[in-house]
Structure formats: C-alpha cells, structure tokens
Amino acid sequence: MNSINKNDIKVFRTENSKLDQTDFENLAFGQVFSDHMLTCDFKDGIWQKPIIEPYGPISLMPSAKIFHYGQSIFEGMKAYKDKDGKVFLFRPMENVKRLNKSAKRLAIPELPEDFFMEGLKALLEVEKDWIPEKEGSSLYIRPFVFATGEGFHASPANQYKFIIALAPSGAYFAGKVKVLIEEKYSRSANGGVGYAKAGGNYAGQFYPTQLAKDKGYQQVIWTDDTSHEYIEEAGAMNVFVRIKDTLLTSPTSDRILDGVTRKSVLKIAEDEGIKTEVRKVKVSEIVEAAKNGDLKEMFGAGTAAVISPISGFGFRDEDFELPELENSYAMRIKKRIVDIQTNKAEDPFGWRVQV
Amino acid sequence: MNSINKNDIKVFRTENSKLDQTDFENLAFGQVFSDHMLTCDFKDGIWQKPIIEPYGPISLMPSAKIFHYGQSIFEGMKAYKDKDGKVFLFRPMENVKRLNKSAKRLAIPELPEDFFMEGLKALLEVEKDWIPEKEGSSLYIRPFVFATGEGFHASPANQYKFIIALAPSGAYFAGKVKVLIEEKYSRSANGGVGYAKAGGNYAGQFYPTQLAKDKGYQQVIWTDDTSHEYIEEAGAMNVFVRIKDTLLTSPTSDRILDGVTRKSVLKIAEDEGIKTEVRKVKVSEIVEAAKNGDLKEMFGAGTAAVISPISGFGFRDEDFELPELENSYAMRIKKRIVDIQTNKAEDPFGWRVQV
Structure with a gap:
C-alpha cells in the first residue's frame, strides 16, 4: 500500500x-x-x-x-x-x-x-x-x-x-515587523533538530519572543548558540539582509530550516540580476551597516508570511530603523512570487502546480 | 482560586x-x-x-x-x-x-x-x-x-x-546498560530548553538513540553541542562517573536537567564520606581513566531508573568495559535512596512525605 x-x-x-x-x-x-x-x-x-x-x-x-x-x-x-x-x-x-x-x-x-x-x-x-x-x-x-x-x-x-x-x-503579520536580535536565548543546537519542522522548535521560542514583544518587537532573530555572533533565522521565517546592493542570507545547516520561500527568493533574485551571497552573516556587520547607511533592507521569508519587510531591529538596547525604499528588493521579489503563485505571471521555474 | x-x-x-x-x-x-x-x-x-x-x-x-x-x-x-x-x-x-x-x-x-x-x-x-x-x-x-x-x-x-x-x-531498564558517548548529534543548545522537562527534548533524542541501539547500546550520553568535549546527561538520567575514589558529575546549566535523584545522590555521597566533584567532565578524561584503570564505575540517576549502573561505554568506535565492583558507590547509594523512599531506613534529610 x-x-x-x-x-x-x-x-x-x-x-x-x-x-x-x-x-x-x-x-x-x-x-x-x-x-x-x-x-x-x-x-x-x-x-x-x-x-x-x-x-x-x-x-x-x-x-x-x-x-x-x-x-x-x-x-x-x-x-x-x-x-x-x-x-x-x-x-x-x-x-x-x-x-x-x-x-x-x-x-x-x-x-x-x-x-x-x-x-x-x-x-x-x-x-x-x-x-x-x-x-x-x-x-x-x-x-x-x-x-x-x-x-x-x-x-x-x-x-x-x-x-x-x-x-x-489573511495576512500572518498585521502591520510593521520590528525584530530583536537575540543573544541570550537560542533556538537550536548543533546536531539538534533545528532544521526539522518539529513542534518542540516552536514552543521553545515562545518565552523569549514574549520578552521581545514586551519590549515592542514582533519577532526574534536567533543567533548561533555558540558565539551569538551570527544570525540564523527568525523562527517563523528565514532572514534576508540587503547591504548596499547585495542580498545576504545564512546558509542552511542542521540548525536552520531549509525554507521553500527562502529558496524561491534566491532564485528570483538571481533571475532579476540581484547579487546574492549565501554565507554566515555577522550581527556586527549588520549593526555597522545600519550605522553607516549601507543597510538598505531586511526581510523575512516564509510560507505563512511570504515576504515580510522588517522596519527596524533592536540589538543590545540600541534600536535601528530601516529606510523605507521606493523599489525595495522585498517588494519586487514578493510581487514576482505572488504573481507566480496566483497565476498572474509566467512561471519560468515550473513552481506552480495546478490541482 | x-x-x-x-x-x-x-x-x-x-x-x-x-x-x-x-x-x-x-x-x-x-x-x-x-x-x-x-x-x-x-x-x-x-x-x-x-x-x-x-x-x-x-x-x-x-x-x-x-x-x-x-x-x-x-x-x-x-x-x-x-x-x-x-x-x-x-x-x-x-x-x-x-x-x-x-x-x-x-x-x-x-x-x-x-x-x-x-x-x-x-x-x-x-x-x-x-x-x-x-x-x-x-x-x-x-x-x-x-x-x-x-x-x-x-x-x-x-x-x-x-x-x-x-x-x-517495574524496572525502567531490563538488564545491563551500555552507553554511547555521542559527538555528532546534540540534545540541547546554550540558551535553549534543555533544563526543562519539555516534550521536544525527548523526541529529538529518539533518532540518535536508535542509531546507538543499532550498534548495541541502550542509551546515549550527550556532550555539549559546541565542542563535544564534555559530557552532559543521558536524556532520561543524569550521569555520574567514578574516577579512583571520586564521584564526578556535570554541573546543571540551561542545557542539563536539575534531577531530583542527581541531587539526592550528591547529598548521600557526602553523608557517606564519598568525595564528590561537581564540575565539567571531559570525555578524554573518562577515556584515559578507562584505559589506565582509574575508571571504577559510571551510573545514571533519574526518577524512572533510580540508579542505573553502566556496564560499559562506546566512544569513536572503541568499546570500554567497566569492572564489576563488589561494593560499588552505585549500589551503596541506591540502597540508601530506596530505603528512604520505602520507609525502611531513617530519613535524616526530610525527603520522605507520607500521603
């Protein structure tokens, strides 16, 4: 059978x-x-x-x-x-x-x-x-x-x-999404189950996320549990960071979910001629880029939220606002994904499956 | 209310x-x-x-x-x-x-x-x-x-x-318990939920434990997820190691369960005049002690299994047998705990509660 x-x-x-x-x-x-x-x-x-x-x-x-x-x-x-x-x-x-x-x-x-x-x-x-x-x-x-x-x-x-x-x-997030980069609590261990969509991965995030909400953030960006120097994912979404004109995202690992939307974003970015880098992204690099104006956008990517632009982030009691861009990568890529999903545009990648 | x-x-x-x-x-x-x-x-x-x-x-x-x-x-x-x-x-x-x-x-x-x-x-x-x-x-x-x-x-x-x-x-383990010291998979992250008795902590152990069972072991001894150099716990029990006449166990942390039996073992050992050390225990230290004969016993401590003597362990394709002792710490301490639990002995610590 x-x-x-x-x-x-x-x-x-x-x-x-x-x-x-x-x-x-x-x-x-x-x-x-x-x-x-x-x-x-x-x-x-x-x-x-x-x-x-x-x-x-x-x-x-x-x-x-x-x-x-x-x-x-x-x-x-x-x-x-x-x-x-x-x-x-x-x-x-x-x-x-x-x-x-x-x-x-x-x-x-x-x-x-x-x-x-x-x-x-x-x-x-x-x-x-x-x-x-x-x-x-x-x-x-x-x-x-x-x-x-x-x-x-x-x-x-x-x-x-x-x-x-x-x-x-309807929409997963109502309104703007501000995130907190977390250094104390962690989502997953090396050699653990972080890459799996296991129930336990979610319950463990609720308490730290509640602490972040109490401070005015909607989501947490997790960092690696060993050094807390590198960003991982946001629990319900993978995370993309645009520094100057390059779109960065962390490589998948046994700690990070291999998101379908994440993969699709990378493919569309490539198709749109946007430079992407899949590599470990340092928190300090994001903070520095925010300070000198090189940080253009951040967004989450996941099935529930599709693409969620991030309006700002907190790190160690400092708050960073992100600019509002006219023609952001987030909105360009989101439109292309949604148009493919809803049969409003051609599907060069063969992603759409009619039922 | x-x-x-x-x-x-x-x-x-x-x-x-x-x-x-x-x-x-x-x-x-x-x-x-x-x-x-x-x-x-x-x-x-x-x-x-x-x-x-x-x-x-x-x-x-x-x-x-x-x-x-x-x-x-x-x-x-x-x-x-x-x-x-x-x-x-x-x-x-x-x-x-x-x-x-x-x-x-x-x-x-x-x-x-x-x-x-x-x-x-x-x-x-x-x-x-x-x-x-x-x-x-x-x-x-x-x-x-x-x-x-x-x-x-x-x-x-x-x-x-x-x-x-x-x-x-009846008994949690039937027969001898052989354990595998694990270096690839991990039980918990720094800043995670390992110290909590959360359902997700258990499901994550089943697959690596099955791999260990396939090799002839009953349980896994987890190591820290960062370096895999230090032992943590065995998932369903805390772990004690006797090197010469000293009883060692890992300190509790946000990755290790604060076991009631673990605490009781430490207290009784102290009462019995057994030297204890609560400190990080290196895998290499255990392996070396096993090789030179200083490793006298290992046992697990937990409510379900009470005290479970470990008959041997595996590490990196090597197998180590432990000696069978006449008057082991494990058996001495187990008898004292069980006698207190079942009202066969005095309870100097005020642990027993009549219902």
Missing part, C-alpha cells in the same frame, strides 16, 4: 457546512478551519489508507506520546485561486520531501509521498470553495504528524496520525 | 475498575494505567478547579497547539508503600517547583502548587490499591501539561490541560 490515486480516497461528507457562516472578507491567520480534513493512521507497522472526513475532534488516551515526548512535525503550504477559479499549489513536492526529512529526524515513520500529494489534491477538490479569492488571502494548508501510540517510556511511539487541515487565512 | 485542599476535590468514580485484571507480578514500565486521573483546565486566564475522573480518552480539536508547536511539559515521580501499607512520596515539592520552571520556559501558565500537591494526594487516596508492593516496583506518577488552545499561528495557546496519570511499574 505505497501508492494511491486521489480518486481512491473515500470521502465522508459533513452535513453541517460552515462555509456560509465564514466571513471571507475579514480573515485572521489560521483561526477558521474548513469543513473536512484528510486523516491517515500509522499502525501495525504501515501507513493505512487515508480518508477524508469532517473536520472535528480527535480522541486520544492521556498516555499518547504526543503529550509527553514531543513527537510531532508539520508543514505549511498554501492553495491559491486565479481569476478563472483554477486552483494552484506552490512547489508542493518541497513540502512532501521536507516532511519526511523531519519525520526521519524525529523517529517518525516516513509517509508515502502519494498519500500526502494525492490526499491533498483530493481534499482540495472537496474544499475548493474554501479557497479565498481576495488578494492577500489564501487557503493555508497544515499537514502534520503526531504520535498517538501510548506509554510513559521515553522511546518512539508505535502509532501515529497524519492529518491535513485547512484554514482560509 | 489559588488554594485548594485535597478534600475539596470532586471524585467521579469509574464503574469498571481494571485492578483485578492487572498482573502486579509482571509489570513493565509505564504500560498499564490506573483507574483514575486528576485533570485541571486552564481557560479564561486561570487554572480551573481540578477534578478526579476515570482514566480515559481526551478529545481535542486538530488545531490544538499541542499537535503543532510542542507546548508540553511533564514530571516523573513515584509513590511507594511500606510493609504496613503507608504511602510515601519522595521530595515531591522538587517536582512541583520544577514543573513550574519548565512551564515558564515553555510559555505555559504556572500551576498553583496546591493544585498539584493536594490534587496528587487526593488521587493517591483514591488509587492507593494501585501502588505495587513488590520490591523494585512502584507507582509511577506522570504529571503533565499541554496546550489545548487552538490555532495555526506560532504563538502560545490560551488554553491548557494539566493531568496526573498513574502507572504501576
């Missing part, structure tokens, strides 16, 4: 659609969920047949390992509708492959790629009316896997559940 | 006790669960009144943040019965305080100490027949908290659940 076609997936339809009660004009991010979800259980050593069923509660024993040992991974994707109502995904196989990279590191059994892709296609057919048409909105797709097997022994579970749930969503 | 007495806690009793069907002579670790559990919800900004109810399934929406962002923490404790049937806990306030230290780091609202302690006492009264009397067995107590609040936004949940579940248990 390693191959499946979307038409083979059984659909159990809800009799109580929430579609009519949903306000598509005023969507927050990831707060409203569509009518159906794809579910798939791992038991007896294999992934069982996925099904589509009404979105609703899951029943778990208190000894399920998800509650105790953090065995959970996820992905973030989006579906877009063009003006003719055609539905598109953006580089979906990148997410399929990354989910399985995360699975391996978290000792979760890898999922047959078809179960994910064909399952998602089948789900999007059932839920196509949930894809927002308003500019800046999209259907956020959340595939995730967690341990359902039981026991108070710190070892991998023998049962898991894979779910794809859907949330029609 | 920050204070509660155990007699105020409502008890909803099961009508289907599993007590008669439980084989107390052949208990594994953490595989069988007692009839009742304590549950307590955080909502509307406060921890609600705890109740005792039948152990059974929990219902959660797929968007509950536990599935996505790893907001979960736990504790491990044990209850013991003496020959007269009196019930004891071992240093329980250490667990109460550590749960709240973990809570703070994971951005989970701290629990009123009474809810935990009075709740546990009430639960143990209801479940006292579940405490094994057989030597080497005990009632393993698992208090845990996880995020039930919903949303696909990487931020702390607004609702949580605290549960205490009980598992009558």
